[in-house]
Amino acid sequence: MATFTLHTETVESWLILTRLHIMLHLVAVLLLCYYRISHMCHHTRVPWILMTIAEFILSVLWFFKQAFRWRRVSRTVMPEKLPSDDNLPGLDIFVCTTDPKKEPTVAVMDTVISAIAMDYPAEKLAVYVSDDGGCPVSVYGMKEACEFAKEWVPFCNKYGVKSRCPKVFFSQMEEDMQLLPTYEFRAEKEKLKVKYNKMQKNIEEFGSDPKNCSPVLDRPTKIEIINDEAEIPLVVYVSRERRPHVPHRYKGGALNTLLRVSGLISNGPYVLIVDCDMYCNDPSSAKQAMCFFLDPITSKDVAFVQFPQMFHNLSKKDIYDSQTRFAFQRTWQGMDGQRGPGLSGSGNYLSRSALLFGSPNQKDDYLLNAQNNFGKSNMYVESLKAISGHKTARKNIPLDIILQEAQAVASCSYEINTNWGNEVGFSYAILLESTVTGYFLHCRGWRSTYLYPRRPCFLGCAPTDFNEVIVQLVKWSTELCLLGFSKYSPFIYGISRIPIIHNFTFCYFTMVAQYGLALLIYGIIPQICFLKGISVFPKVNEPWFVVFAIIYVSTQIQYLIEVLSSGGSLERWWDEQRIWWVRSLVGNLFALIEATKKWFGFNKMKLTLSNKAIDEEKLKKYKQGRFNFEGATLFMSPLIAVLLVNIVCFFGGLWRLFIVKDLEMMFGQLFLLSYIMALSYPILKGIITMKSKGE
Numbered sequence: 001m002a003t004f005t006l007h008t009e010t011v012e013s014w015l016i017l018t019r020l021h022i023m024l025h026l027v028a029v030l031l032l033c034y035y036r037i038s039h040m041c042h043h044t045r046v047p048w049i050l051m052t053i054a055e056f057i058l059s060v061l062w063f064f065k066q067a068f069r070w071r072r073v074s075r076t077v078m079p080e081k082l083p084s085d086d087n088l089p090g091l092d093i094f095v096c097t098t099d100p101k102k103e104p105t106v107a108v109m110d111t112v113i114s115a116i117a118m119d120y121p122a123e124k125l126a127v128y129v130s131d132d133g134g135c136p137v138s139v140y141g142m143k144e145a146c147e148f149a150k151e152w153v154p155f156c157n158k159y160g161v162k163s164r165c166p167k168v169f170f171s172q173m174e175e176d177m178q179l180l181p182t183y184e185f186r187a188e189k190e191k192l193k194v195k196y197n198k199m200q201k202n203i204e205e206f207g208s209d210p211k212n213c214s215p216v217l218d219r220p221t222k223i224e225i226i227n228d229e230a231e232i233p234l235v236v237y238v239s240r241e242r243r244p245h246v247p248h249r250y251k252g253g254a255l256n257t258l259l260r261v262s263g264l265i266s267n268g269p270y271v272l273i274v275d276c277d278m279y280c281n282d283p284s285s286a287k288q289a290m291c292f293f294l295d296p297i298t299s300k301d302v303a304f305v306q307f308p309q310m311f312h313n314l315s316k317k318d319i320y321d322s323q324t325r326f327a328f329q330r331t332w333q334g335m336d337g338q339r340g341p342g343l344s345g346s347g348n349y350l351s352r353s354a355l356l357f358g359s360p361n362q363k364d365d366y367l368l369n370a371q372n373n374f375g376k377s378n379m380y381v382e383s384l385k386a387i388s389g390h391k392t393a394r395k396n397i398p399l400d401i402i403l404q405e406a407q408a409v410a411s412c413s414y415e416i417n418t419n420w421g422n423e424v425g426f427s428y429a430i431l432l433e434s435t436v437t438g439y440f441l442h443c444r445g446w447r448s449t450y451l452y453p454r455r456p457c458f459l460g461c462a463p464t465d466f467n468e469v470i471v472q473l474v475k476w477s478t479e480l481c482l483l484g485f486s487k488y489s490p491f492i493y494g495i496s497r498i499p500i501i502h503n504f505t506f507c508y509f510t511m512v513a514q515y516g517l518a519l520l521i522y523g524i525i526p527q528i529c530f531l532k533g534i535s536v537f538p539k540v541n542e543p544w545f546v547v548f549a550i551i552y553v554s555t556q557i558q559y560l561i562e563v564l565s566s567g568g569s570l571e572r573w574w575d576e577q578r579i580w581w582v583r584s585l586v587g588n589l590f591a592l593i594e595a596t597k598k599w600f601g602f603n604k605m606k607l608t609l610s611n612k613a614i615d616e617e618k619l620k621k622y623k624q625g626r627f628n629f630e631g632a633t634l635f636m637s638p639l640i641a642v643l644l645v646n647i648v649c650f651f652g653g654l655w656r657l658f659i660v661k662d663l664e665m666m667f668g669q670l671f672l673l674s675y676i677m678a679l680s681y682p683i684l685k686g687i688i689t690m691k692s693k694g695e
């Protein structure tokens, strides 16, 4: 354990065992590759070559994945040792929203209110909402939200409320710890609840008019200060200019605009980014994050502090693994043991200077060439000097002049001939702005840290049907695959800039899409060969069989230990394998197709927005743990094909086996087929009920 002034770092205690396991497994994997190549000519060519390709891909992926296990750390913080409130730095919170139909304004306002109510000095805090839809309902909602917050924040402070997202507070049964259920408290709570309901009703009513809630795709900039009274933080609405013929760069573009607009207005040295569905569930997260930014040792090169993305709408069974347990428990902690986790887009505190000034000691070079890097606004460049430490006390510029300048920096032509999206701000290299920006920050020598406190700090909305799950996965996997084949690939660009093991983690991300190909081969070839009596695995009594057995058993046991040690159950272990297999096959296969299309320019670069509106019908099925394939016909096709091949070959092959009696030759395949059949049983059930209902 390493102790710093404001935080501690603990390395996983099983480190030696883990590394030993990696080494042993590696030997088995190498033997397997050797076996495939050395036995090439004894066997039927085509299936053997295909199996070799599949296993090679899986082996390489396995190899890079071990980087996440190499040195896993966890951290704790000591916020009580932070300087007093007067000495804390400014913090700007960015909330992004786009489309009220997929992102209901009422829910977005819950997020906004929870951000306003952050436990941080109000005069140091500012909340910015970027509205990429430019919808009147968002402005209206924010005004209502601010009115409510003016009573809500004092109430939370007075009683030390922890759940500062009003929706959560009013729906849970007084379990909010340490609250005194006094008469006064109850009365105030009831009064606020009435106000809250009224606010929701008003917003819904206003939004029911289609002209108030339809995104406008051709519009001028609109920036409005919604609150500047001192009792709650500054609240600003920003809808950047949008023109149909100018690329708007999705969330990355929105964040860069916010960086500039907020730079002119409040210019906090740190920013927090939350998606519009990710409300702040623990008001102390800002102070927790400051423990890294203000620590005398780590403050020098920490670019961001990432919190896990967790979700409020998960069911116990979570059949789609929407919580992405592996990513947020293992992956990020593993990267944290190297130079830090990737940026996951929401629930992350970033240092403004890290985003703007290249590497940890490059500030001055960037400012020398300010206009080329940051654009023509002199007022904005002045604000940068304040951030970089060249403190020029801000002259008292009248608010209307500032807002006028803010209009200019939010226009869609402002970034032309500048370094925005390139070396400055959030990157536009791929549409997955978060991951790629985090990657570039690491390339430039910054670190990041991961904090996984017991109480989730941010809670969002996870997809709850098959279609949504796959859409999201395809979106991520496609973009990562494109990064892998670009000039910024970790194999060529990252390799000379990021320490080797850390770089392996990025290699893994950009290669995930290849799972699609490997699993497709594994889902079809051994099956057809089983039917035809061609063996693709060693005989069960041959020594080589042991290699395969070891790899399978070792993987399963390691996985089981991981699930159990992170609080999961045996059932979870089994369920996760199923959805891992399905997601990896379907999502990545489509990602490969999509990436190829984008690579050759057949497909427009576009990004689908995840749905956050709750559909009761879908939610019900999800809560019952029933697969819901509605609207996913296209995505289902490879899955159904593989399952059909499996079933036909399983029974046909058994029949053949019964006649020919070559079990020792076919054992490996029989096992694989049975395993897939057992694993996919609930999916078959889902498909059959869907068909029988004629859906």
Ligand SMILES: O=c1ccn([C@@H]2O[C@H](COP(=O)(O)OP(=O)(O)O[C@H]3O[C@H](CO)[C@@H](O)[C@H](O)[C@H]3O)[C@@H](O)[C@H]2O)c(=O)[nH]1
Residues within 6 Å of the ligand: 096, 097, 098, 099, 103, 130, 132, 249, 250, 251, 254, 274, 275, 276, 277, 309, 344, 345, 346, 431, 432, 433, 434, 472, 608, 609, 610, 611
């Ligand atoms: O043109 C756009 C599109 C999206 N967004 C906002 O970006 C956020 C994330 O979009 P969403 O479709 O919900 O993405 P998810 O797939 O749920 O999000 C994951 O993946 C994104 C990368 O594409 C990250 O930015 C997110 O933080 C991460 O949670 C939302 O608040 C959107 O309103 C914009 O502001 N402008």
Ligand SMILES: [Mn+2]
Residues within 6 Å of the ligand: 275, 277, 460, 461, 610
């Ligand atoms: Mn989301």
